[in-house]
Amino acid sequence: MASSLFFTHSHCYSSSTSLVFRLHRQLGVAPTSLRLSSSHVANVAAMAMDSSAKVIDGKAVAKQIRDEITAEVSRMREATGVIPGLAVILVGDRKDSATYVRNKKKACESVGINSLEANLPEDSTEEEVLNYISGYNDDPSVHGILVQLPLPSHMNEQNILNAVRIEKDVDGFHPLNIGRLAMRGRDPLFVPCTPKGCIELLHRYNISIKGKRAVVIGRSNIVGMPAALLLQREDATVSIVHSRTSNPEEIIRQADIIISAVGKANMVRGSWIKPGAVIIDVGINPVDDPNSPRGYKLVGDVFYEEAIQVASAVTPVPGGVGPMTIAMLLQNTLISAKRVHNFE
Secondary structure, three states: OHHHHOOOHHHHOOOOOOHHHHHHHHHOOOOOOOOOOHHHHHHHHHHHHHOOOEEOOHHHHHHHHHHHHHHHHHHHHHHHOOOOEEEEEEEOOOHHHHHHHHHHHHHHHHHOOEEEEEEEOOOOOHHHHHHHHHHHHHOOOOOEEEEOOOOOOOOOHHHHHHHOOHHHOOOOOOHHHHHHHHOOOOOOOOOOHHHHHHHHHHHHOOOOOOOOEEEEEOOOOOOHHHHHHHHHHOOOEEEEEOOOOOOHHHHHOOOOEEEEOOOOOOOEOHHHOOOOOEEEEOOOEEEEOOOOOOOEEEEOOEOHHHHHHHOOEEOOOOOOOHHHHHHHHHHHHHHHHHHHOOOO
16 A cells, blocks of 8 residues: 555656755655643544544655665666675674664665675774774775764764765765755765655655745754755755753644654654644654563654544654665665766
């Protein structure tokens, strides 16, 4: 059923000159009780009776994108002999980080991208990490470099990220890439993967952004701030809600589009949501669940069971934004390889 909601690139972007569209051309293809007005309560009740929210299926969209990437990687290999390459640097033995790296490696293999991996011990020096980055910077078979975060506390994260050559910064976190993202008339070489995935979900479901009120919950460098910048580029009117915002519920309730990346389980309640709003939930939060074999389950920042009664479309957790992040990483790596080899 979800596949019927997908749209081709040309249909999605026919009236847009968005940044994501320009990047695609290179491919070819985060609770408080409120006193609510009686009218608002009535609107919420009406939406609950309708219960017609679309579930935005990130897993299915990500698969479609991976299929597109697979075809492009194959076409590039046959035409030029070049295979895109992604190098990942993992420092330490955090189980979650190791899982993320393993998933990225599997994803690369699934689309035909070469995957290189450097696993360094927790007590590695910053200089050792920088030496690996330097080697990958100079390796012509490597088109993307990813340093798995977080790094050990004795390392200067910014120094290490800055050492990645901007042309291989497929995570999109280099200051020059972020600076270009923030400036009108400039395009970054790469857009950070999770925010890019959020916007891509909106595009693939043909959800209009131009002229809409958008609220981003959270202002992290990884998701919140770049997501706000991308929404501005799409001509949305953007507000950012954060821990010092005095009236978050009122601001959120005005939003046509909500992107939440704050990391607080079920924080956004159904009563905070404008009927018909679209919700992209980036949060991934473990909560106790005695019925689960693991003893917990994953939920988003938005109370899903309430939101789906009010919103017009909402991403589930898991299965929403998460799969898109890796898909965008693969896409950025392919973009890098095609740019280096002038392959259209």
